[in-house]
Amino acid sequence: MNEHDDNLDVFTTSSLIASEQPLYMCIDLKTFYASVECADRGLNPFTTNLVVADPTRSDNTICLAITPAMKQLGVANRCRINDIPPGISYEVAPPRMKHYMDISARIVDIYLSFVAPVDLYPYSIDECFIYISPYLKLYQVSAIEFAQRLQQAVLMKTHITATVGIGTNLFLAKVALDIRAKHCKNGIGMLNSQLFKKYIWFYTPLTDIWGIGKGTQQHLAKLGIDTLAGVCSMPKNLILKEFGKNGRYLLEHAWGLECMTIPRIKAYTPKVHSITNGQVFMRDYTYQEVFTILHEMTTESSLDLVRQRIYASGVSLNIGFSMHFARIMESNTSGEFKRRIHSFSSKLCVPTNNEQQLYAAFKRLYEAHIPANATIRRVQLNFTGLCLSDTCASALPCCSDSPSELQKLPQTIVDIRKRFGANYLLKATSLRPEANARIRNKQIGGHRA
Template sequence: MRTNVQLISWRREGIVADERTYLCIDLKSFYASVECADRGLDPFTTNLVVADPDRTEKTICLAVSPALKALGLPGRCRVFEIPPGIDYIKARPRMQRYMDVSADIYSIYLRYVSPEDIHPYSIDECFIDATPYLALYHVDARAFAQMLMDAVLAETGVCATAGIGSNLFLAKVALDITAKHADDHIGVLDRATFEQTIQTHRPITDIWNIGPGIAKRLAKHGVHDLRGVCELDESTLYCEFGVNAEYLIDHAHGVEPCTIADIRAYEPGAHSLMNGQVLPCDYTFDEARDVVKEMVDQLVLDLVDKHLVASSLSLYVGYAKGEGDRAREAAEGWFDGGHGRRPVSGRRGFPHTGGTRRQSDRTNSLAKLLPRFLDLYDETTRRDVAVRRIHVGFGDVVPEELATFDLFTDVATEAEERKLQEAVLAVKGKFGKNALLRGTSLKEKATARERNQQIGGHHA
């Protein structure tokens, strides 16, 4: 079968964009389904939530089983929002396990499809250009999707859903909206059915890439669905959204010129490295400053490990909510886009400080970078409000061959520091990230030791 997949590559070249068929496949309640499968349980009849039992009742459930969704629970509710009369299993997150199962499922796809025709969108979702494979397997698009879904279910116990469309956008919308109402969990959209059903669909925030902010700005012009976008004067849209109006106009008409080949060929104009975390409780100015030290230390090691240097740095410090923030949340409501609830107005309205600073050099020296971060922190961070979120980052990241020096650079000292950093990376690589720690990480409110045992902020 692999040989057949490779042989059809020559046919791909002669197919124009309008003739393509795309699949968007999503693994239904992925984390919860994996936990049910590992326990020999049916996720459609088992009440299970994936949430850390060591955290408070305010912690977000990473996933809930389809059985709980059928009772009206959102996919990313908080534990305290589960009605008290519902009995359920609470499964501790196991991120490494989910990554392993995701990799296994990707390998299943590769039995049927060449890797150049797959675009992984997230750990539980991917796009597939099915165009060359329908003739190869003598099936239509629905049968091909079912073939992949059946293989995943048989080998992993995870149920998948699929959207089918003539472009990537239509496939995604078919998955998000149409597949939910199909008995076989497969939704199909072409331009004609899109115009008949989706253009008038409300709320407009159900449409991929349209959040409450965009919806609010469209509502100012009396627009509440994609049909309204089509009917609105384009100059008004460009005035409101700038160049991003082009995406909105295309999608309102069911158009998406971008292909998987375009995505794979894309090269960003600039690169960056980021590290962020939500703190487990309120932190004082000094406690949060120690966390910044830990985060910068780890991010600099990432620069060294990847042989990169940076010419700018950024800091974001978010503060605990006040009564006014909670009142605003309650008044405006919440939006759930499938990846957790957030206030309708977004996070930008919450108090935060920080900024971005250009450097006079390109470097990955901790001795230079840490004092610059701490200066930025000391100058911009409030001391009268508790800290709850911290993000640090490096911008304009380039290969270390482009590092710059000045007349005052102590080359010998930087070479010694580099040897030390490489030794630290070697020890951590062999014995684990907690094999070597700075004294700061032994403080009570330090977070590095715990985060070194996590993936994406959750138990590995």
Template sequence: MSEDRTYVCIDLKCFYASVECVQRGLDPFTANLVVADPDRTEKTICLAISPAMKDLGISNRCRVFEIPKDVRYTMAKPRMKLYMETSADIYSIYLRYVSPEDIHAYSIDECFIDATPYLSLYRMTAKQFAAMLMDAVFKETGICATAGVGTNLFLAKVALDITAKHVDDHIGYLDQAEFELTIQTHMPITDIWNIGPGIAKRLAKFGVYDLRGVCQMDEDALYREFGVNAEYLIDHAHGIEPCTIAEIQAYEPSSHSMGSGQVLPCGYSYDEGLIVLKEMADQLILELVEKHLVAESLSLYVGYEKEKDAEVPAEGYFDGGHGRRSIGARGNIPHTGGTRRQTDRTNLHSKLMPRFLDLYRETTRTDKPIRRINVGFGGVVPEEFATVDLFTDPEAEAEEKSLQKAMLAVKDKFGKNALLRGVSLTEKATARERNEQVGGHHA
């Protein structure tokens, strides 16, 4: 395999918590700080904890009640707008050293950089190059970072996740030889990027617990078990990743979808859930109009409150570094819903809203409290592909679209809460509060 390229994967350490510490003049490596909403119950998830708290053995993204009672800490209310602005500032620092074509933002606090052309330019080794970027970020923002260096994107990510934790400079390095020596036999296998507890459990059926075991498995058996996804598993088990940043940036999906979801603050009744559904569908339809798109299918997911005796999972928890979750939890949550293909492609509220309501009424249970609702559109294409039939009233449709665009113009100028439907003024509605949030948290 060719190793003529070098990639760097940089992660901002405990990002949200570090930003809050910097804002308060605290050292995140000595101060105990939790990013969580104090207005919510103790079951709310901590969006981040400071490195000092992680050193105490507290799990990242734990729930507030899981923090030991003898640990004193500061609770910071989430400020998503601040975190996004800080992330953008850090991205602009990277752009002083590298071209945007060589950066792939993986998340708000993590990115990949193709360092290949810059090592000769700056006359540095790959580790020196990573250290230069990390130092620049720290000097200007006070945010510490860790990094992984590898000869492909996968090796850089694994070097970040595993190797960087065990070196003094917090910069891990993996080439093919080092990967085969140290990572192929690493356990637990769930430490490896993109291998969660579900995949690990399926591999365990074959007596496989590390990547070397995957390499030794019969490939036909892997394809029977995992289908086409076996190809990624086999490549990664051998330390292979042919994809480049250039290919990621050039990628265009063959189909598009869009969606929205929220976890409700408490168990909602059937009728209360219907209120939230109407709000969510209304906003998603307006998003179609705003982006000049139409959809050919719609989907609904309604998740219900779990029984009390199912709170503690029998198989324990999985912590992938970005939060702890119960193994098999998603499969244990009772849910209903489905996907419906439409006879037309449209973005008209008068057509789409009744279809969402029908799907809700046909599939949603009335005897269990609702805790999560997701709505979505599939087969999303540009508006010029909207369909018409002999019963279409062009004038009525033009009038409705004009009204939808007027609503968007008002919201754009005066804020999302400047114009609301009456349903959003009821007690259990959530749209007004969510319109002031980013990603379900206070902006």
């Protein structure tokens, strides 16, 4: 019996309609950005060499996507332009993030012509989870047939190919998509508990499996474990001791279990709220130049806090050193700066969204912990312990019923920028050569809009 026969044997129309076991679908748009660019050009992504990247950022820029045709030639996804072998000819398409978001919304609307919003959860710009059990009964089709209907509808209306994972829970659906679908000619992978044990229990590398990163893989390797079957063979108490709370999720997934459902995901409210603002530079920045970036990023984030009427009670600063500086610091006998990424945090005296107070906090962290000869490649600001203005107003002297003109200024800036655009009102700091705000304000997710 081949892999496709396994799918048909376990997921037949009659057995699914009669079964009480829930079924989920994870549907993904294959090499989405590259497929959109090919569709707009009337090209076939399976026969066209095309990369989505911004060539103005230098040959070291990362490709946001490459076509399946280039993958077949051995080019790695998310590679850099200069990593593509010189013998391969290809077309470069500058990213258009706003366009991709519009196409993604159109495709979600296609899904919603088949299912109700309550049963659909967009996981990313190109991936959605769908609870499909009710629709198999409604349309009197098998899981494969229903998946093919969605695939055909997307292809017909957008010329983009979708691949599908189907499973008896969200985790199995995701793993079926990531690992099984690529081996099925119809682009539809399926997993239940039996197929999970057959195909995934002994699958390597573990990092291909949803939720398992390099850190977890390395930790498991130290315990002599390199498969999910190995996790299942270990004493439960040992896994919980080694991995803490994450150990419970690791054990559940190792057995192919998942308690989360789409309604529970939508109803979830995180206990800890934070806002993050980060960027990776296209060159090494000096110690002094980073002050300009800190100022710009704090300004943008403080206005975001004002817009949402929330305050931060803590901040943390992540600094990523350049490769050159990291190699220099490897010889540091104290070992303090042998890692490239460093994080420093601080509690604020009172919750605030005031730009000057927030910048002062980040400036203190930066000056206290970063060597003056450092060269920087990455900066990330985190605003933690967020609270609504109504809940923390009593702790803030600036939150009175009659705010001064100075206190009204941030909201005025927010209103002006909302109406005319973020670059309509900028600080003079953003005119410095090292400043990035004017460029980033024209981007979405750090890429061309």
